[in-house]
Amino acid sequence: MTDTGAQHSGQIIALVHCDDEVAAFFESLQLEQRTLQRFENAIELVNTWTEQNLNIVAVISQSEVMAPAGVPLLETLKKKKLNNVPFFLVVSHLSANLRKLALEAGVLDVFWQPLSARNVETRVNFLIDRWGNLKTNLTAKTPTIKKTPVGKRIFDVLFAGTILLLLSPLFLLIYIAIKLESRGPAFYYSLRVGTGYHVFKFYKFRSMYVNADQRIKDLQHLNQYSIDAQSKQTKSEEDNTNYLCAQCAPTGKCQFPVHADKVTWCEKQYIDSKKAGGESAFFKIKNDPRITKVGNFIRNTSIDELPQLWNVIKGDMSIVGNRPLPLYEAEKLTTDKYALRFAAPAGITGLWQVEKRGKGEMSEEERLMLDNYYAENHSIWNDARVILKTIPALLQKEKV
Numbered sequence: 001m002t003d004t005g006a007q008h009s010g011q012i013i014a015l016v017h018c019d020d021e022v023a024a025f026f027e028s029l030q031l032e033q034r035t036l037q038r039f040e041n042a043i044e045l046v047n048t049w050t051e052q053n054l055n056i057v058a059v060i061s062q063s064e065v066m067a068p069a070g071v072p073l074l075e076t077l078k079k080k081k082l083n084n085v086p087f088f089l090v091v092s093h094l095s096a097n098l099r100k101l102a103l104e105a106g107v108l109d110v111f112w113q114p115l116s117a118r119n120v121e122t123r124v125n126f127l128i129d130r131w132g133n134l135k136t137n138l139t140a141k142t143p144t145i146k147k148t149p150v151g152k153r154i155f156d157v158l159f160a161g162t163i164l165l166l167l168s169p170l171f172l173l174i175y176i177a178i179k180l181e182s183r184g185p186a187f188y189y190s191l192r193v194g195t196g197y198h199v200f201k202f203y204k205f206r207s208m209y210v211n212a213d214q215r216i217k218d219l220q221h222l223n224q225y226s227i228d229a230q231s232k233q234t235k236s237e238e239d240n241t242n243y244l245c246a247q248c249a250p251t252g253k254c255q256f257p258v259h260a261d262k263v264t265w266c267e268k269q270y271i272d273s274k275k276a277g278g279e280s281a282f283f284k285i286k287n288d289p290r291i292t293k294v295g296n297f298i299r300n301t302s303i304d305e306l307p308q309l310w311n312v313i314k315g316d317m318s319i320v321g322n323r324p325l326p327l328y329e330a331e332k333l334t335t336d337k338y339a340l341r342f343a344a345p346a347g348i349t350g351l352w353q354v355e356k357r358g359k360g361e362m363s364e365e366e367r368l369m370l371d372n373y374y375a376e377n378h379s380i381w382n383d384a385r386v387i388l389k390t391i392p393a394l395l396q397k398e399k400v
Contacts, residue, residue, distance in 0.1 A: 012037050012054055013124075016045050016061040017069040022090055022115075026060065029121040034128075042073045046080055058128050062090040065098045066331040068191060071105045072199040078106070084135070086127050090115065097334035101197065108134075148195075148318055148345050151380055156319050160312040167306060174205055174303060177294045184210040187307060193330035194346030200316040202324060203307035207295025308348050320383040321347025322371045338368050344375035354389035 011034045015023055018038060026036055034057065039045040049056055059077070063069030070089055077083040086108040094112045102110050108127055111120055127134065148156070178186040184206060192202035291299065298304040311317040317324065324346040325333070333339065352370040374382075 010055055011035065011057045013128075014039055014045055014049075014054075014056050014059045016059060016063075016073065017041060018060070018062040018090070022062050022113075025115055025117070026120075029117060029124070031121070032125055042069065042076050045073075046076065046082065049082060050080070056085055057131075058086045058088065058124065060088045060090065060124075064091055064093055064331065065089065065102045065107075065110070066193065066197075066199075066327045068327075071102060071107065071197070072191065072327075074106055075199065086124075086131050088124065093331075095334070097339075098331065101334050105197070148315075149380070152318060152345070152383065153315075155380075156312050159319055160309040163306075164309050164313075170303070171306065174294075174298060178206055178292075181294045182209055182292050191327055192324035192346075193327060193342070194316060194324040195321075195342060195344065197330070197342055198316075198346075199327070200311070200314075200324070202316075203310055205298055205304040205307060207299050207304045208291055305348055312348065316346065318345040318347045320349055320386045321345035321378070322350050322374055323347065323353075333368070338372065340375045341368065341371035342375075344371070344378055349386060349390045350374055351386065354386055 013026070013031060013034050013036050015026060015036055015038045017040065018026070023036070023038055037054075037056075039048065045059070048054065059073075061069045061073055063073070065071055070091075074083065074087050077087070083106065087106065089102060089107050089110045090113065091110060092113045094110060099110050109123055111123075175186045186206055187203060188206050189201040189203045191199050193199055295304070308317060312319060322341050322344045330342075333341070350371070351374045352367045355370060
């Protein structure tokens with residue numbers, strides 16, 4: 001064993017969410033006698049790290065930038081005060097804007113598959129060895145997060161608290177109806193991206209059957225945001241039978257799950273960026289057959305959104321703002337043209353919900369431009385106008 005190897009003996013490099021192929025790749029590298037230890041997810045990493053007081057000197061996670069084991073994992077480590085080590089990502093999908101977003105969030109380096117042994121080995125050893133100096137010289141360039149005005153925050157808490165109290169009997173009735181119609185939990189949460197690309201748990205009443213994810217690819221041709229926006233391409237039957245996207249397939253499981261009690265299912269069919277240049281960032285179907293009867297009612301009346309009042313109480317969202325997006329949609333909107341929408345407060349209702357609902361089709365471009373407009377022009381008075389328009393908009397019948 002060399003002196004360098006002896007010095008680094010006992011140090012651990014944590015591999016998080018890595019499949020067997022990626023894990024084998026890192027095991028083949030010369031990492032100066034550091035030990036590799038695999039962890040299935042963030043919970044296992046944090047619990048083992050803290051309980052066993054491990055000497056972890058770096059974290060390498062196989063995940064897309066905005067997936068749970070990507071930037072959200074780094075945010076979790078920051079909250080647990082476990083972020084004082086280099087954090088690397090191994091991705092299969094990358095763009096200049098996503099790389100910029102990752103680096104600004106604190107990711108030290110992003111490795112794009114297929115991996116180069118010489119490049120990765122050199123970078124990992126170099127950055128770990130010099131981390132002591134690097135961490136004091138690095139200047140954080142996190143995106144500027146617009147703070148919610150005090151008046152707006154006070155209104156949000158009072159309004160949300162009052163509505164939650166008044167509608168508690170309705171919550172109980174909806175809960176019972178959902179449980180009676182179909183198997184599965186009444187509430188669920190998924191990860192959403194809000195103000196400043198902040199990722200949080202987003203709560204709703206369940207309106208779909210639990211296995212709805214397995215039908216998304218079969219229904220992709222009905223996506224109203226994609227119709228007339230791109231030429232239709234014939235997809236093989238083999239492709240349609242695989243419900244895992246190109247990014248999730250190597251791990252054998254979805255990286256963008258929806259959680260409810262002990263039930264977990266996939267929220268999306270992630271589209272490979274190399275093939276999705278012209279595809280919509282949003283997925284929505286008229287008369288969606290995946291929706292239950294109770295779900296259809298609570299969607300058309302927006303009752304399914306009511307649990308988000310708890311997100312308002314927690315401070316994740318505001319009553320009025322730009323809708324927080326699923327991770328896979330937010331990942332497509334990191335260009336300068338659309339990143340502006342994330343500078344505004346995330347909200348339950350907003351401009352595009354009240355301006356176009358019931359008045360005809362809304363294109364993806366219109367929706368995004370309204371989000372940007374709100375980001376530049378939001379105020380208490382404009383919010384009041386949106387709230388006054390929200391109730392009439394809810395009465396419009398539009399099965400989307």
